[in-house]
Amino acid sequence: MEKDTLVTVEHVAKKFCRDLKTSLWYGVKDLGSEFIARKKNDDIQLREKEFWAVKDINFELKRGECLGLIGRNGAGKSTLLKMLSGLIKPDKGRIEMRGRVGALIELGAGFNPILTGRENIYNNGSVLGLKKKEIDAVLDEIIDFSELEAFIDTPVQYYSSGMRVRLGFSVAVHMKPDVLILDEVLAVGDSGFKTKSFNKINEVIQDAAVIFVSHSMPNIATITNKILLMENGYVEYYGDNISDGIERYFNLFTGDEANVEFNQYAQVEDMTIHPSPIYSGSSTSSIPKIDYRDPIIVDLSLKVSDEIESFHVKLQITDKDLKIIGIYDSVQFQESIKNNRELHQLKFTLPESIFIDGEYAMSVFVTQYDKTISKSKHLAAYRYWRKFNMKASKELGLVPAVVYLPGITESV
Template identity: 50%
Template sequence: MSNIQHNNEVLVKVEGLSKKFCKDLKTSLWYGVKDLLSGIRGSQEESQLRAKEFWAVKDINFELRRGECLGLIGHNGAGKSTLLKILNGLINPDAGKVTIRGRVGALIELGAGFNPILTGRENIYNNGAVLGFSRKEIDSKLEAIIAFAELDEFIDMPVQHYSSGMKVRLGFAVAAQMEPDVLIIDEVLAVGDVGFRMKCLTRIGELLKTTAVIFVSHTMPQVARIANKIILLKHGESIENSVNVSSGIEKYYNEFQNTDKIIGGNGLIKLKEFNIYKDNRALNNNEKFVSLEFNKSYVLRLKLNVSHETRDYFVNFSFIDKDAKQVANFYSVISNNIFNEKGIVDITAKIDNLILGQGTYTIGVAINEIKTNGARGDIYYYDSNIKSINVVGVPTGHSPIQFYGDWDLNKI
């Protein structure tokens, strides 16, 4: 362990950090020669973009103390990897300052830091030495690292023969079991299987007693589970820098309105119109998201063109969360509504209390034939994304479903 033990001590401080790149290799090399000859580095011109240049990271500021986990999120190309490489000392910034105290463990590229011709065991010693640990300290951690990585049978095999998942397990095991003061983790955990990912998240929670963690992921439930601060990057700039993790995650999702959809069916039913009503008033369906209030009642209205060839049918509305998981269904058959109308048909469905958690969802609709024996028949119509909604006004909690019920307190 490092000698740094003060719980409130700032281990990572980033001030005005900026980094620019050039889109053209030839131009980039020419700029590099010019800068070298003119001694431009550090001058005011460094803050200006030249032709074909862009900011990969622009004016980033944050502090991170022991016991804090920073969730670093944003779309692909937002600047996350560039920022991590600067923090890990792999590239230099064009402006700003990074101050890091203590030992730094980083897992930012699959297989980075491993010598492919050396065995897993030999790479453990190499990585431990890079982190600044003595051979005696590594010896004391060796068995725990091998056990955590679940590589007992393969630890003396060259790393070049490891699968991607095995490399991730070994890399994380070294970084986590050596207990650095600062731990940087990129999206590489997504390569591991679900059991190992859960194991890693649990281990990160344990490390937070003595470590500052920077965690990059596109999997928001993981970020929500372990982060207590968040930075949302967009085109290299921070558009959210807050201790309100839920707000940052919500803004992340709002950057990605889901417009993808699958429309199918046998063509016997066609959708003419879909609207959501509150208090007999149609909501503005031209907005990016239709905002719905938590625990209020709403009416979903379908206007259909139904062929005379159809048989009895039922309607199902599905509610899909931001991670493409179906979290709720609203079936007409459960309410004993089976339809057989033909021609131009209006179907309304009332939700008495919308108890979806705060956030964005898409509504899908499926209209299915019902056969005489009660089995599901043909799909008459299907739309995986008929409308995007934004649920607001949840008093507390951010789970997909919020339960309400009676509470009682009895003094024992």
């Protein structure tokens, strides 16, 4: 099928007001301005207490393409999706959607809670412009895919969140949409349904344009062929280099003061992860590279409050999906560090790195072991504070695992 353009977004912006009363007054004024056509779309400016939630967004999506929309919480993703779905209209710019649009952007959105699952299927279909005969043709497929045969005639208000997601997703993908919009809706589904859903999304992409929002970068990398990264309402990156977009996304989390969860009793002054000797001084990248089976060496400058007599340090390593894949905790290997100086200069050596190729983040936790409860309590927590790249040996090839275990094989 010809790859015709189904979604066009040009210079789209949306503003909100921080104060409810002021927002209501502005709403009345805006309605009046629209009625007498006094204000052009491009002339709109911020007024007192207003801010841009989304500003100057541009992209185009053709049939057969899947756009991964990523960004931190509050970046403007959901606001953009609501404009694309027609729930709210932009204050500036133009959105053109061609064909039938299926959207699942909020849990339970579009469902009438007092109607049964079956009645809601017909309700959603009619809203999308389908005739009863067309809905009848796909009804059994929708029910089978959602795995809700036993509850399809039960009011939706009695459904669990997972059941609502199953029904909503099944309706959205089986109504033959030209444009499908999905906003992190599969986060609450079980693993079996997620796998089935991603296979269905890949099937739908063949004849539709898909906009997929997720905080799971492996999912983004698997099914998307375009990526748009948002930050503070603006486009941080847009293009077809998925790995570059994902890397920029993770850069937002590293060394950011927002990642200091707690530092009342200890403060990290500086932290350095040393590259392998082969890369020292030869790389233009600010992210150190470490070869497979080389040691991971970390220098840490630390200040600890005078009231703390001694402490421990925990280093936590996470992958690009922010999953914890390794932890070093000094409490397991040595006595506590005496707090007998103003600035502690510490060196950590993790003897052998066996992680596969990829980018990793290291978090730092300063702790104090409490013998009365046999647990450590946090004095400071710095999440995703520094990054490093693992460069596995060329002989290893593609490794579908988190670590590549060294070992010896012998004939006995």
